[in-house]
Amino acid sequence: GDSVTQMEGPVTLSEEAFLTINCTYTATGYPSLFWYVQYPGEGLQLLLKATKADDKGSNKGFEATYRKETTSFHLEKGSVQVSDSAVYFCALSDRGAGGTSYGKLTFGQGTILTVHP
Amino acid sequence: NAGVTQTPKFRILKIGQSMTLQCTQDMNHNYMYWYRQDPGMGLKLIYYSVGAGITDKGEVPNGYNVSRSTTEDFPLRLELAAPSQTSVYFCASSQDREWTQYFGPGTRLLVL
Numbered sequence: 622g623d624s625v626t627q628m629e630g631p632v633t634l635s636e637e638a639f640l641t642i643n644c645t646y647t648a649t650g651y652p653s654l655f656w657y658v659q660y661p662g663e664g665l666q667l668l669l670k671a672t673k674a675d676d677k678g679s680n681k682g683f684e685a686t687y688r689k690e691t692t693s694f695h696l697e698k699g700s701v702q703v704s705d706s707a708v709y710f711c712a713l714s715d716r717g718a719g720g721t722s723y724g725k726l727t728f729g730q731g732t733i734l735t736v737h738p
Numbered sequence: 739n740a741g742v743t744q745t746p747k748f749r750i751l752k753i754g755q756s757m758t759l760q761c762t763q764d765m766n767h768n769y770m771y772w773y774r775q776d777p778g779m780g781l782k783l784i785y786y787s788v789g790a791g792i793t794d795k796g797e798v799p800n801g802y803n804v805s806r807s808t809t810e811d812f813p814l815r816l817e818l819a820a821p822s823q824t825s826v827y828f829c830a831s832s833q834d835r836e837w838t839q840y841f842g843p844g845t846r847l848l849v850l
Contacts, residue, residue, distance in 0.1 A: 728782075
Protein backbone atom coordinates (compact mmCIF):
# COMPACT_ATOMS: atom_id res chain seq x y z
CA GLY A 622 0.00 0.00 0.00
CA ASP A 623 0.87 3.66 -0.06
CA SER A 624 3.15 5.07 2.60
CA VAL A 625 4.94 8.29 3.53
CA THR A 626 8.11 8.51 5.58
CA GLN A 627 9.32 11.74 7.14
CA MET A 628 12.60 12.49 8.83
CA GLU A 629 12.66 11.90 12.54
CA GLY A 630 12.07 14.93 14.72
CA PRO A 631 11.90 17.09 16.58
CA VAL A 632 13.89 19.71 14.73
CA THR A 633 15.19 22.73 16.63
CA LEU A 634 16.64 25.72 14.77
CA SER A 635 17.66 29.28 15.43
CA GLU A 636 15.82 32.07 13.66
CA GLU A 637 17.07 32.68 10.08
CA ALA A 638 18.51 29.17 9.79
CA PHE A 639 17.93 26.99 6.73
CA LEU A 640 15.29 24.30 7.04
CA THR A 641 15.01 20.94 5.33
CA ILE A 642 12.48 18.30 6.29
CA ASN A 643 12.87 15.11 4.28
CA CYS A 644 9.91 13.20 2.93
CA THR A 645 9.88 10.06 0.80
CA TYR A 646 6.91 8.10 -0.41
CA THR A 647 5.75 4.80 -1.82
CA ALA A 648 2.74 4.76 -4.11
CA THR A 649 1.26 2.40 -6.66
CA GLY A 650 -0.27 4.99 -8.95
CA TYR A 651 0.15 8.66 -9.73
CA PRO A 652 0.11 10.54 -6.45
CA SER A 653 -0.34 14.18 -5.68
CA LEU A 654 1.94 15.32 -2.87
CA PHE A 655 1.19 17.74 -0.07
CA TRP A 656 2.73 19.47 2.91
CA TYR A 657 0.31 20.37 5.69
CA VAL A 658 1.16 22.44 8.77
CA GLN A 659 -0.44 22.23 12.19
CA TYR A 660 0.04 25.16 14.56
CA PRO A 661 -0.43 24.53 18.29
CA GLY A 662 -4.05 23.84 19.19
CA GLU A 663 -5.27 24.07 15.60
CA GLY A 664 -6.29 21.80 12.76
CA LEU A 665 -4.12 21.12 9.75
CA GLN A 666 -3.86 23.59 6.91
CA LEU A 667 -2.39 23.15 3.48
CA LEU A 668 1.07 24.66 3.10
CA LEU A 669 1.83 23.63 -0.48
CA LYS A 670 1.21 20.90 -3.00
CA ALA A 671 2.43 19.40 -6.29
CA THR A 672 0.35 17.24 -8.58
CA LYS A 673 2.89 15.80 -11.02
CA ALA A 674 6.55 15.00 -11.37
CA ASP A 675 8.95 17.99 -11.40
CA ASP A 676 6.27 20.38 -10.15
CA LYS A 677 7.42 22.77 -7.44
CA GLY A 678 4.99 23.84 -4.77
CA SER A 679 5.69 27.05 -2.86
CA ASN A 680 4.03 29.19 -0.22
CA LYS A 681 5.15 31.56 2.56
CA GLY A 682 8.81 31.03 1.65
CA PHE A 683 8.54 27.24 1.80
CA GLU A 684 9.26 25.12 -1.27
CA ALA A 685 9.12 21.45 -2.22
CA THR A 686 9.80 19.75 -5.56
CA TYR A 687 8.09 16.53 -6.64
CA ARG A 688 10.94 14.16 -7.52
CA LYS A 689 9.61 10.98 -9.09
CA GLU A 690 13.06 9.47 -9.66
CA THR A 691 13.87 9.59 -5.95
CA THR A 692 10.22 9.38 -4.75
CA SER A 693 10.80 12.43 -2.61
CA PHE A 694 9.12 15.72 -1.71
CA HIS A 695 11.49 17.48 0.69
CA LEU A 696 10.36 20.70 2.34
CA GLU A 697 12.78 23.64 2.43
CA LYS A 698 12.86 27.20 3.65
CA GLY A 699 15.81 29.52 3.40
CA SER A 700 15.28 31.49 6.59
CA VAL A 701 12.92 30.27 9.29
CA GLN A 702 11.09 32.47 11.75
CA VAL A 703 9.81 31.83 15.26
CA SER A 704 6.29 31.88 13.82
CA ASP A 705 7.16 28.80 11.71
CA SER A 706 7.22 26.65 14.85
CA ALA A 707 4.63 23.95 14.20
CA VAL A 708 4.18 20.32 13.19
CA TYR A 709 4.70 19.61 9.50
CA PHE A 710 3.07 16.67 7.75
CA CYS A 711 3.94 15.24 4.37
CA ALA A 712 1.03 13.48 2.67
CA LEU A 713 0.03 11.89 -0.60
CA SER A 714 -3.18 11.28 -2.45
CA ASP A 715 -2.80 8.42 -4.86
CA ARG A 716 -4.96 8.61 -7.96
CA GLY A 717 -4.21 5.01 -8.88
CA ALA A 718 -4.32 3.53 -12.35
CA GLY A 719 -8.04 4.25 -12.57
CA GLY A 720 -7.42 7.95 -12.09
CA THR A 721 -9.24 8.68 -8.84
CA SER A 722 -8.53 8.35 -5.14
CA TYR A 723 -11.45 10.39 -3.82
CA GLY A 724 -8.82 12.63 -2.27
CA LYS A 725 -7.95 10.22 0.52
CA LEU A 726 -4.69 11.23 2.16
CA THR A 727 -1.89 9.05 3.49
CA PHE A 728 0.18 10.96 6.04
CA GLY A 729 3.70 10.77 7.34
CA GLN A 730 4.16 10.80 11.10
CA GLY A 731 4.82 14.53 11.30
CA THR A 732 7.91 16.54 12.19
CA ILE A 733 7.88 18.98 15.09
CA LEU A 734 9.78 22.18 14.29
CA THR A 735 10.80 24.60 17.01
CA VAL A 736 12.48 27.87 16.08
CA HIS A 737 14.25 29.88 18.78
CA PRO A 738 14.90 33.65 18.57
CA ASN B 739 -17.45 31.14 5.45
CA ALA B 740 -16.91 29.27 8.69
CA GLY B 741 -15.19 26.44 6.78
CA VAL B 742 -15.23 23.15 8.67
CA THR B 743 -16.57 23.21 12.21
CA GLN B 744 -16.43 20.42 14.78
CA THR B 745 -18.14 19.91 18.10
CA PRO B 746 -17.36 19.27 20.88
CA LYS B 747 -13.79 20.50 21.30
CA PHE B 748 -13.09 18.13 24.18
CA ARG B 749 -14.91 15.23 25.74
CA ILE B 750 -14.24 12.63 28.41
CA LEU B 751 -16.07 9.32 28.02
CA LYS B 752 -16.27 6.28 30.22
CA ILE B 753 -15.59 2.87 28.72
CA GLY B 754 -18.72 1.55 27.02
CA GLN B 755 -20.39 4.93 26.58
CA SER B 756 -21.38 6.23 23.17
CA MET B 757 -21.18 9.63 21.55
CA THR B 758 -21.39 11.44 18.23
CA LEU B 759 -18.74 13.81 17.00
CA GLN B 760 -20.29 16.49 14.83
CA CYS B 761 -18.79 17.91 11.66
CA THR B 762 -20.26 20.58 9.39
CA GLN B 763 -18.86 22.35 6.35
CA ASP B 764 -20.29 25.34 4.53
CA MET B 765 -18.21 25.16 1.33
CA ASN B 766 -20.58 22.84 -0.55
CA HIS B 767 -17.85 20.21 -0.81
CA ASN B 768 -18.88 16.76 -1.91
CA TYR B 769 -16.01 14.93 -0.25
CA MET B 770 -15.67 14.63 3.51
CA TYR B 771 -13.31 12.67 5.73
CA TRP B 772 -12.72 11.63 9.32
CA TYR B 773 -9.18 11.13 10.61
CA ARG B 774 -7.73 10.30 13.99
CA GLN B 775 -4.39 11.56 15.21
CA ASP B 776 -2.53 9.65 17.87
CA PRO B 777 0.50 11.15 19.68
CA GLY B 778 3.64 11.09 17.55
CA MET B 779 1.75 9.61 14.65
CA GLY B 780 0.34 10.95 11.45
CA LEU B 781 -3.34 11.06 10.76
CA LYS B 782 -5.16 7.87 9.85
CA LEU B 783 -8.36 7.80 7.79
CA ILE B 784 -11.40 6.36 9.57
CA TYR B 785 -14.22 6.91 7.06
CA TYR B 786 -14.88 9.08 4.08
CA SER B 787 -17.84 10.16 1.97
CA VAL B 788 -18.05 11.17 -1.68
CA GLY B 789 -21.50 12.71 -1.38
CA ALA B 790 -24.77 12.62 0.50
CA GLY B 791 -25.81 9.04 1.13
CA ILE B 792 -22.44 7.54 0.14
CA THR B 793 -19.81 6.52 2.69
CA ASP B 794 -16.92 4.08 2.75
CA LYS B 795 -14.35 2.73 5.17
CA GLY B 796 -10.86 4.07 5.49
CA GLU B 797 -7.81 2.52 7.11
CA VAL B 798 -9.08 2.26 10.71
CA PRO B 799 -12.93 2.00 10.72
CA ASN B 800 -13.43 -0.52 13.52
CA GLY B 801 -15.47 0.86 16.42
CA TYR B 802 -16.89 3.75 14.40
CA ASN B 803 -19.87 4.50 12.20
CA VAL B 804 -20.78 7.41 9.96
CA SER B 805 -23.73 8.76 8.05
CA ARG B 806 -24.09 11.47 5.41
CA SER B 807 -27.69 12.60 5.04
CA THR B 808 -26.80 16.09 3.79
CA THR B 809 -23.89 17.65 1.90
CA GLU B 810 -23.01 19.79 4.92
CA ASP B 811 -22.94 17.26 7.78
CA PHE B 812 -20.81 14.18 8.39
CA PRO B 813 -21.17 12.91 11.98
CA LEU B 814 -18.93 10.21 13.43
CA ARG B 815 -20.48 7.78 15.90
CA LEU B 816 -18.66 5.83 18.62
CA GLU B 817 -20.98 3.12 19.94
CA LEU B 818 -18.96 1.46 22.70
CA ALA B 819 -16.05 3.67 23.68
CA ALA B 820 -12.75 1.95 24.41
CA PRO B 821 -9.46 3.38 25.76
CA SER B 822 -7.89 2.71 22.33
CA GLN B 823 -10.18 5.39 20.92
CA THR B 824 -8.50 8.08 22.99
CA SER B 825 -7.25 10.41 20.26
CA VAL B 826 -7.75 13.70 18.49
CA TYR B 827 -10.33 13.49 15.72
CA PHE B 828 -10.24 15.70 12.67
CA CYS B 829 -12.91 16.19 10.07
CA ALA B 830 -11.99 17.49 6.62
CA SER B 831 -13.65 18.29 3.32
CA SER B 832 -12.50 18.79 -0.25
CA GLN B 833 -13.79 19.77 -3.62
CA ASP B 834 -13.93 17.46 -6.63
CA ARG B 835 -10.70 17.26 -8.58
CA GLU B 836 -8.85 19.78 -6.42
CA TRP B 837 -8.20 17.40 -3.56
CA THR B 838 -6.92 20.06 -1.17
CA GLN B 839 -8.48 19.13 2.14
CA TYR B 840 -9.77 21.72 4.58
CA PHE B 841 -9.61 20.62 8.19
CA GLY B 842 -11.69 21.43 11.21
CA PRO B 843 -10.07 22.37 14.55
CA GLY B 844 -10.40 18.86 15.96
CA THR B 845 -12.13 17.09 18.84
CA ARG B 846 -9.99 15.76 21.66
CA LEU B 847 -11.49 12.58 23.12
CA LEU B 848 -10.36 10.86 26.29
CA VAL B 849 -11.81 7.44 27.15
CA LEU B 850 -11.30 6.33 30.73
